[in-house]
Amino acid sequence: MTTVDTEIKPSNRSALTLLVPFAIGAAVSVALGVYGRLHTATLIAFTLPGFTSALTVKVWLASGAFLFALVQLVSALAMWGKLPGVKRTPGWVSPLHRWSGRIAFLLVVPVAMMCLYALGFEHSSPRVLIHSLLGCFFFGAFVAKMLFLSRKGTPGWVLPVVGGAVFTALVGLWLTSSLWYFTTVGVKF
Amino acid sequence: MLTRKGPIFTLAAGVLLAAVVMLLNVDAKRDRDAKRAAASAATPTATASRAVPAPTTQPPTPPCCSPPSPGLQVTYAGSAGGGSIAIAVRDGHAVAYLCDGRTAEAWLQGTVSDAGAITMTGARNASLTGTIAGGKASGTVTAVGRQWTFTAPTVTAPSGLYRAAAQVRGAQVVGGWIVLANGEQVGMIDFGDHEESAPPLQGTAANLGGTPATAVRLDGTAL
Numbered sequence: 001m002t003t004v005d006t007e008i009k010p011s012n013r014s015a016l017t018l019l020v021p022f023a024i025g026a027a028v029s030v031a032l033g034v035y036g037r038l039h040t041a042t043l044i045a046f047t048l049p050g051f052t053s054a055l056t057v058k059v060w061l062a063s064g065a066f067l068f069a070l071v072q073l074v075s076a077l078a079m080w081g082k083l084p085g086v087k088r089t090p091g092w093v094s095p096l097h098r099w100s101g102r103i104a105f106l107l108v109v110p111v112a113m114m115c116l117y118a119l120g121f122e123h124s125s126p127r128v129l130i131h132s133l134l135g136c137f138f139f140g141a142f143v144a145k146m147l148f149l150s151r152k153g154t155p156g157w158v159l160p161v162v163g164g165a166v167f168t169a170l171v172g173l174w175l176t177s178s179l180w181y182f183t184t185v186g187v188k189f
Numbered sequence: 190m191l192t193r194k195g196p197i198f199t200l201a202a203g204v205l206l207a208a209v210v211m212l213l214n215v216d217a218k219r220d221r222d223a224k225r226a227a228a229s230a231a232t233p234t235a236t237a238s239r240a241v242p243a244p245t246t247q248p249p250t251p252p253c254c255s256p257p258s259p260g261l262q263v264t265y266a267g268s269a270g271g272g273s274i275a276i277a278v279r280d281g282h283a284v285a286y287l288c289d290g291r292t293a294e295a296w297l298q299g300t301v302s303d304a305g306a307i308t309m310t311g312a313r314n315a316s317l318t319g320t321i322a323g324g325k326a327s328g329t330v331t332a333v334g335r336q337w338t339f340t341a342p343t344v345t346a347p348s349g350l351y352r353a354a355a356q357v358r359g360a361q362v363v364g365g366w367i368v369l370a371n372g373e374q375v376g377m378i379d380f381g382d383h384e385e386s387a388p389p390l391q392g393t394a395a396n397l398g399g400t401p402a403t404a405v406r407l408d409g410t411a412l
Binding site: 037038040041042043044045046047052053054055098101102105106109110112113114117118119120121122123124125128143145146147149150184185186188 | 193194195196197199200202203206207210211213214215216217218221280281282298299300310312313352354355356359361363379381402405407410411412
């Protein structure tokens with residue numbers, strides 16, 4: 001934690017401001033992974049009406065979240081003045097960012113619960129291992145980001161870094177699940 | 190310290206949603222277990238409150254069955270060039286297990302088209318192509334560095350495809366069994382770092398290297 005000491009006021013309070021959300025996020029990631037390993041795979045999860053299996057439900061929910069994640073990336077760039085050609089960020093961009101993020105999160109929560117319950121943390125192939133690791137990481141990083149957002153005194157670099165990690169993890173999750181499904185099994189509901 | 194409550198509400202909504210989905214999961218499993226119990230009780234008129242007449246069992250052997258019609262569950266099991274194969278199909282989704290009982294095994298997942306074409310893939314570049322016609326599945330599997338040609342007729346429970354998973358000393362252990370029409374069993378256990386022949390199932394009771402587990406008869410929707 002040397003960066004904490006050098007980049008922000010070296011008071012215990014600001015170090016805690018950084019440490020607590022990261023620690024809680026890490027705990028969430030570890031807890032999900034441990035549950036995924038210890039829980040015996042049931043090989044069944046609930047299925048939404050209109051879909052043929054839990055697998056296709058997950059594939060499409062994750063794809064929806066992926067689209068909202070793209071909105072997240074563009075709106076975040078606009079909010080931080082990094083979007084080429086956009087000088088003044090319109091007032092509706094922040095609400096768009098908040099709500100597209102909420103929707104993306106609420107779309108992937110059921111996916112994670114179905115994965116954890118029916119399959120768990122697996123490592124039978126590189127794809128499955130990467131997916132399992134990213135899944136645990138994503139929710140820890142997301143929790144950390146929400147906690148940072150709700151606190152004051154967070155250094156300016158934290159939100160872009162954690163937000164970028166959340167976005168990257170979600171893209172990786174989508175690539176190792178939905179895109180894999182679409183390309184190997186087909187586009188099915 | 191808290192200045193904004195929105196993100197906390199977002200997390201709370203996520204936790205709530207997670208709880209709801211978990212309850213629905215548990216319900217789906219209970220539903221499946223009830224159907225399975227009804228099926229194994231061999232009384233088709235079992236009146237367990239939720240048990241719709243056992244869709245996990247075979248419908249009374251379709252006499253000519255070309256490709257399975259939607260909603261129908263069919264399992265094919267037979268020999269595959271030195272090994273055995275079982276393919277469970279439901280709603281156009283298929284799960285297959287190829288196993289020689291000694292050194293080679295492969296799990297595959299894929300689809301069955303309306304015309305009866307089977308296309309499946311598995312870990313380590315395993316693949317299966319085949320067709321379903323006249324109540325039989327036939328085709329070729331590429332797995333474990335070689336090709337396996339198979340012909341597999343429909344089978345009815347308790348014949349079929351079984352899988353059991355457990356945590357053994359921290360590792361995920363998965364066993365697979367093919368129960369052929371004559372009752373003969375072929376199975377292997379993947380311990381993560383090595384594979385072994387599996388002791389035969391006793392009903393659905395499996396022995397995964399000393400760890401007891403319950404095998405599930407797969408219906409083709411998912412591994």
